[in-house]
Amino acid sequence: MSTPAMWCGQSVERVEDAALLTGRGRFIDDLGVKPGTLHAAILRSPHAHARVKAIRADPARQAPGVAAVLTGEDVTKLCASLVVGVKAPIECWPIATDRVRYVGEPVAVVVAASRYVAEDAVDLIEVDYEALPAVVDPLAALDTAQPVLHEGLRGNLASERSFCYGDPEGTFAHAAHRVSVTIRYPRNSCTPMETYGVVAEYDVGEDAYDVLANFMGPFSLHAVMARALKVPGGRFRLRTPPDSGGSFGVKQGVFPYIVLMGVASRATGRPVKWVEDRLEHLAASVSATNRVTVLDAAVDADGRVRALAWDQVEDVGAHIRAPEPATLYRMHGNLTGAYDIRHVSVRNRVVLTNKAPTGLNRGFGGPQVYYALERLMQRIAIELGLDPVEVIRRNLIPSGAFPYKTATGATLDSGDYAKAFENALADGGFAALREKQKEARAQGRVYGIGLTAAVEPSVSNMGYITTVLTPEERRKAGPKNGAQATATVALDPLGGVSVHVASVPQGQGHRTVLAQIVADALGLKPADIRVITEMDTARDAWSIASGNYSSRFAAATGGAAHLAAGKIKAKLARIAGAQLNVAANEVEFADGKARARGNPDNAVAFSRLAAASHWSPGLVPVENQALRETVFWTPPELTPPSANDEINSSLCHAFIFDFCGVEIDRTTCAVRIDKYVTMHDCGRILHPGMVAGQITGGFAHALGAALYEEYAYGPDGSFLTGTFADYLVPTAMEVPNPVILHLETPSPFTPLGTKGVGEGNCMSTPVCIANAVADALGVAEINLPLSPAKIAAHLHGAERTPRKPQAKPVAGKGRTLHGSGQAQAAAPPQAVWAMLLDPKTLAAIIPGCHGVERLSDTHFRAEVTLGVGPVTGRYKADIVLSDLTAPKAVTLTGVVTGALGNGGGTGRITLAATDDGGTTLAYEYDAEVGGKVAAIGGRLLDGAARIVIRQFFAALARHTGGKKPGYLARLFGRGA
Amino acid sequence: MPRLSAERRHRVRFTLNGSAVEAEAEPRMLLTDFLRHELGMTGTHVGCEHGVCGACTIEINGVPARACLTLAVQADGATIRTVEALAPEPGRLSILQEAFRRHHALQCGFCTAGILMSLDNYLRQRPNPTEENLRVFLGGHLCRCTGYVPILAAAMDAAKRLREVPANA
Structure with a gap:
C-alpha cells in the first residue's frame, strides 16, 4: 500500500537556504546570550612538552572586568578526567595540570566581562615552564x-x-x-569555516548544567561529559543551535571545552560563553x-x-x-x-x-x-x-x-x-x-x-x-553494538506535520531531505512538513549513536523518519478507513488527501484527518489515535x-x-x-x-x-x-x-x-x-x-647546496632563522661600542622597546613589543654579552619569552673603522622560534626578523649620524 | 582622522544598508564585532580573523573589504553594505541569491555571506565575466563544504540572468 515515491530522488530547493542567503542564519555566535553572561579566553601552552612550574595569575585576576582565572588546579577540583577508551593508567583532562603535552594545550581560562578584556588578562598571566624534550614522530x-x-x-x-x-x-x-x-x-583536518562555540550555565540549586554548543555528536560523548562534570545524564542538558557552520567530524572535538566552560560557569556562578579563534582551532581542536x-x-x-x-x-x-x-x-x-x-x-x-x-x-x-x-x-x-x-x-x-x-x-x-x-x-x-x-x-x-x-x-x-579491547576485556565490560537512530513525526491541531530528529546537521540539508521523505510517506508536499533539527537532550528523543557522523543521515536518520511517518500513516489510514467506509489497507495518501484506492472522490483532507485525534479523540479508538510517533531503529546486523x-x-x-x-x-x-x-x-x-x-x-x-x-x-x-x-x-x-x-x-x-x-x-x-x-x-x-x-x-634530484654556507638546523630544535647584514654608522667604533653597552641608548633604538634594565655589565633585560603579521605581542628578553673584544666584536645570546611564543638566538656583531671616521657594523645571527609566533607565520617570520634587526641597526646608525648634532657631540665626547 | 584615545569608547556613525546607525566602540574593536555584537547584524561571519577566508567580506564605500581587518572606528562616516542588504524585499531573494539556491551553491552557509558580497560587487563591475575570471576572483574566498563547483555555476548563471534583467540588479 505504499504510495510511489515522488519527492525523493528530486533535487528540490533546500528549505535551509533562504535564511542562510539573507544573513538570517542562526549560528551559535548569532544567538544572543542571557544578560550577565561572561566571556572566556584561554591561555595555551607555547611548548610541546614542559612541566608547569608556576602560574602567576594575580595581576590577571585583579584586572578590571575579570571574574576568574582558572588553572588546572582549580578545574580538577570541579570535574573528573574524561574517560579514556583503552585500558591504560592515563588521564585526560580538558586543561593542563602539572604538564603541558602539546602546543595549544589549555593552561588557564580567563572569564571576564567581554572577550576583549578576557584576552587582555590572558596576556597578564605569567607561567614558568621547565621545557622537556618532545617526541613528535610516531615511530620514534x-x-x-x-x-x-x-x-x-x-x-x-x-x-x-x-x-x-x-x-x-x-x-x-x-x-x-x-x-x-x-x-x-x-x-x-577539514577545518570547518565556523569554529567551536560554547555557552555553558551551571544551576547551583539543581546541581545541573545547561550547555549550548555547536557539538555534532556522537552523543555517546554526552555520557563522557556528564561523568566529567560529575552529574547524572539528566542534569547535563546539551543543546545545539539551529545552524552550524560545517563540521566534517571536527566539531566532535568541542566536547572538552563544554566540560571546561561548564566548570568556568560553576566557578563564577554566571553563564560563560567561549568562541574559539582560528589559531586555537588549527593548533588545538582536532x-x-x-x-x-x-x-x-x-x-x-x-x-x-x-x-x-x-x-x-x-x-x-x-x-x-x-x-x-x-x-x-x-x-x-x-x-x-x-x-x-x-x-x-x-x-x-x-x-x-x-x-x-x-x-x-x-x-x-x-x-x-x-x-x-x-x-x-x-x-x-x-x-x-x-x-x-x-x-x-x-x-x-x-x-x-x-x-x-x-x-x-x-x-x-x-x-x-x-x-x-x-x-x-x-x-x-x-x-x-x-x-x-x-x-x-x-x-x-x-x-x-x-x-x-x-x-x-x-x-x-x-x-x-x-x-581495541581483548575478547576477555570485552567480556568484562559487556557487549557494545548497534546504532540507534531516532525520528519523531508529530501532527498538530491544524493538521500540520512536524519532524524532530537527533541528526545535528552542519549544512548537509537534513531538513530538506526529511521533508521529502515524510511528504512521500504521507502524500503531502515538502512545504507541508516542518522539520526541526536543533537538538536538546532534555526534550528530544536521542541515544548514544545520535549525531552527524559516519555518513549515517540518509541511511539511519532518514530511514527512522520514514518508519515514524509510516506508523502515523498506518493509524491515519485506520481513521480514514472508518470515515470512508473502506478497509485501512484500501486507503491511499496523495495530493494532501486520504482517499479510497480506485475511487479518488471518496476522500478526506489530510489536515482534517490529522487533526482528528486532537479535537475529537472520543471518536477515534485509542489504538488509532495519531498524534506523535517516535521510532528508534537499530539494525540487527550491527x-x-x-x-x-x-x-x-x-x-x-x-x-x-x-x-x-x-x-x-x-x-x-x-x-x-x-x-x-x-x-x-x-x-x-x-x-x-x-x-x-x-x-x-x-x-x-x-x-x-x-x-x-x-x-x-x-x-x-x-x-x-x-x-x-x-x-x-x-x-x-x-x-x-x-x-x-x-x-x-x-x-x-x-x-x-x-x-x-x-x-x-x-x-x-x-x-x-x-x-x-x-x-x-x-x-x-x-x-x-x-x-x-x-x-x-x-x-630534479636533491636540491643543490646553496653557495653561501648556512648553519644546519639543530636536531630537536624549532624553526630556525639565519641572517646577516651590514649597517654604516657615522661615529667611530669606540662610540658605537659604548652605545651598544648603554641601556638608555639600547632602549631608544631597539624597535618596540619599553625599557632596558642592566643586571650586570654583560646581562640586560628588556621588554619589547613585536609584531609578526597579524600577531603583536609583548616579550621579555634576556640578553647576555660574551666574547667581548672592545671595540671590535661582541656576541649577544638572548632568550625571548612572551604570551605569544618564545625564542632564543645568538648574534655576533663586529665593528670596523671606515676611512671617513665612521664604523661598519656587520652582524650575523641564528635564532629559533616556538609557540604561537611560529604557528602563525612560518613564512612571515624570516621577513619580520630581518626587518626588526635591520631596524635596530638603522636606528643605531641614525643615532650616530643623524640630525641631532647636540646629541651626537655629547656622544662623541663620551666615546672618545 | 582624529586622534583617538585607546582608553575610552568613541562614537561611530555610518550608513548601514541605507540607514544611519551609531554606537560606541573602543578604537581596537573590529568592525566584525561592532556589526555583529553592537549593531546585531549577525549576517556577516567571522571565519579566521586574519583576512584569508573572506567570510566577513562586506562593501565599504562601494568596495569589497574584509570587515575582520577593519576597525570599527575606521568605518566612521562610511557607507556600508552587508549581506542583509542583498534581498530586494523580505521573502524575495536577489537574482544572485536565487542562483545560489538553485545550484546548491551553499551547504552550511557560513562562508556564503562573504562570497555573495564579493560577487554582488564584481558582477556590477564586470557583467560579462568568463568562468576563468570568476574562478580567479573567487580565489579570495574559502568554502569547505561545496568544492566551489556549484558556486561557480551559480555565479555564471547569475551573471547571465543579470544581463537579461539589468533592472533587477
Missing part, C-alpha cells in the same frame, strides 16, 4: 628511550593488538610474490590521525591478492581523547577494501606524541587505510608487470556475491563492483585518457594516471571501537565483535571507483588535475543535488589533503601552521570539476535502501592522485601532501 615515540608523555605508561605505546583472520602465515609462505608498501599518512603503515600482500603470479598483512602505528597526539582510538578501528571490518581477500593479519599500535589530540575528521580512518591499500595495488601491478586496471579487475569482489562477509567480519550489504568499475572505465573515458597520456609523454610532458577502488562504510556500529575479533564495523558499504589524469609542471612542480572521474554506488539517492554536493565537497577536501594540507610540526613539537596562510586549503583556483558517475544498488539493510556518501572521496581521492603522481614520476614511495618541494626532489 615507540622507542622507550624517548621522552614519555604519561608516566602511568612505561613508554608511549598506549595500546597494541594483533589479529589473525584465515591463514595469512601459510598464504604468505606459499605465495608467488610478496609486495610491500610503507606509507606515512600526514595529519590534516585533526585526523597521522599513521605509519607497512602493508604486505601475498600475490599470485596473475596479480590475484591472497593475503594482506597490516602493521599500523597510529599517532593520536598527546592524549587518547574519546572516541579515539576509533580512527584506527573504524575500517577494521573492511580492511580488504573492495577486494575478495580471505587471509588477513593485523598489528595495531596506538602511540602518544607531543601533538594535539586527534578526533573525528571526514573519512575517519579511510584515507589512512586506502592510501596504503591502493598504493599497494599499484605497486603489485608495477612489480608484476601487469596493467593496474587488470589487477583491480581481478581482485574485485565478484558480482552476485552480496551480501559478502569479509575476512575481518564486515557484511558488505550490496553492490555490483564489477559493473560499476566497467561502467566507470567506459563512461568516464578511460581509454581516451590513456591515449592522452601516451601523447603527452611523447611530447616529453610529465603525465600520470591513477586508479582507486574503495568501499565507503557508513552507519558505524557503536561496538566497533571495542575491538552485532558486537565476535570472540574471534570479527567485527561488522559499519552497516552500509558504498562502492567507489576513481581514476584521474594529472600533469606535473616541470618548472614549478605543481600538480594539475587534468581529469578526475569518480564512480559511486551509494545505494538509493534521495536528493541528487545534495549527493553531488557531498561528492564535490569531499573531493575538494581530499584534493587539499593530497596536494596542500598538513598540520606541520617542527622537530621540537612547535606548531607551524596556525593560519590559513600557512595551512593551505584549496580555493576555487585549485579545485577542478570532477566527472561524477552513479550506479544505484539499494542497501537491503536500510529502510529506504540508502547508504552514506559524504566521506567516500576523502578516502579514495588522496591515493588516486598520489597514484597518478607516482605514475607520472615513476617512483615507488610517495607521501602526502604532494608539495612542489617533494615533487622537485623526484623530478
